[in-house]
Structure formats: C-alpha cells, structure tokens
Amino acid sequence: MARMxxxxxxxxxxxxxxxxxxxxxAATVNAALLAAVKLSRRIELADAIANGEFDLLDKSGT
Numbered sequence: 001m002a003r004m005x006x007x008x009x010x011x012x013x014x015x016x017x018x019x020x021x022x023x024x025x026a027a028t029v030n031a032a033l034l035a036a037v038k039l040s041r042r043i044e045l046a047d048a049i050a051n052g053e054f055d056l057l058d059k060s061g062t
Contacts, residue, residue, distance in 0.1 A: 013028060020031035048054040 008025060008029075013025060016028050016032055017023065020028055020035070022028040022031050045054065049056065
C-alpha cells in the first residue's frame with residue numbers, strides 16, 4: 001500500500017467519516033476511493049446498457 005503525506009479538508013473528512021462510518025483518515029480515504037471506483041463502474045455499466053452494448057434480458061448468452 002502506498003504511504004504518502006497529503007493535506008485533507010477537515011470538514012470534508014469529518015463529513016465523509018459520518019457517511020462511511022469510518023474512523024481515521026486512512027480508512028475514510030480508502031472508503032471514498034472504493035466508492036468512487038464502484039460509482040464509475042456502475043456508470044460504465046449503465047452507459048453500456050443504454051447504448052445497447054449489454055442486454056440484461058438477452059438469455060442467449062451473446
């Protein structure tokens with residue numbers, strides 16, 4: 001795992017800790033990073049469905 005020194009907005013950190021139910025900056029930042037990646041993947045899937053690239057109702061497996 002990467003170790004680095006970063007400046008964090010204390011108010012945003014506190015709000016994120018409440019949202020994620022985390023304690024400590026590292027756990028909160030990791031939870032936020034995971035949430036961002038999951039959101040991006042959900043958006044990509046929704047876009048693929050909207051563009052017809054992925055059909056949830058297609059049972060043929062193609």
